[in-house]
Amino acid sequence: MIKEKRCSMQRVYSLLVDNNPGVLSRIAGLFSRRGYSIDSITAGVTADPRFTRITIVASGDELILSQIEKQVRKLEDVIEIKVLKPEDSVYRELIMVKILANPAQRAEIVSLADIFRAKIVDVEKESLMVELTGTQSKLEAFLNLLDGYEILELARTGITGLSRGIKDVTIIE
Template sequence: MRKQVYSLLVDNNPGVLSRIAGLFSRRGYSIDSITAGMTADPRFTRITVVASGDERILSQIEKQVRKLEDVIEIKLLKDGESVYRELIMVKLRANAAQRGEIISVADIFRAKIVDVEEESLMIELTGNQSKLEAFLNLLKDYEILELARTGITGLSRGSKDVTYID
């Protein structure tokens, strides 16, 4: 079983994300993560889907997604040829004594403190999955009150595979 990252360029139409997610559920495929956002051109949305399976399942996913009406392009993002990022926000219980220690850990990872309250601290961190896991591992001695992750988003490196649409 391996993971595959698919980068989809789709028409920015109502329900497009639902149709893509529905394809996965109808076929019994699992989505590890899915992110979506409008591109620089508001007519299009970039959707990044991470799925797991054997070679046959992953190939089938690509073929089925490619058939969808709103899908303009599908790229298989590969390690070394692509850049992946994920965002996490973590809220920790932090009294005055713990705050300095937590901020030191955040500084090492170039994380941002985005909210401070009397008894809590909220941190934002962007990076690849191994960086985020290492960060969370260092916070295991503190009480995590809430954690939110965006899932992976990514693009292929360079400009040779860029799709230009008029």
């Protein structure tokens, strides 16, 4: 018997949901129950406090990704779900990196941070904390250049994004 090789890809979904208690849990629960993979999930209230924007990055083949969209669309609190295509959207992610740094290494790390337009947000006797926002490839490039340093802690927010322009904006009265 020949097994069919499935092509795995990533898709970014932007959800506009009612800002109700437990909505994030219900969405994550749907993924868990169905065995779908969440690569990252971010959520935050919008300019209108009645609504929350949730960005989910999911992996799977085309069938799984289309099922995710259909199943999420059925949830009661979901007002809108959009697929954020890379060519029509802006994605960003935030990382904070705590790096072991003696006085001699600090200048090198600060120079590296400057090149990437990162911010030094904390300085201690033996460490620096760097904050960097950008695309995943920018963050990965920065982390690759930190290869010779000891990273004490690393925190990532996951991707958040919006579609470009005004054509896909949902206005709710």
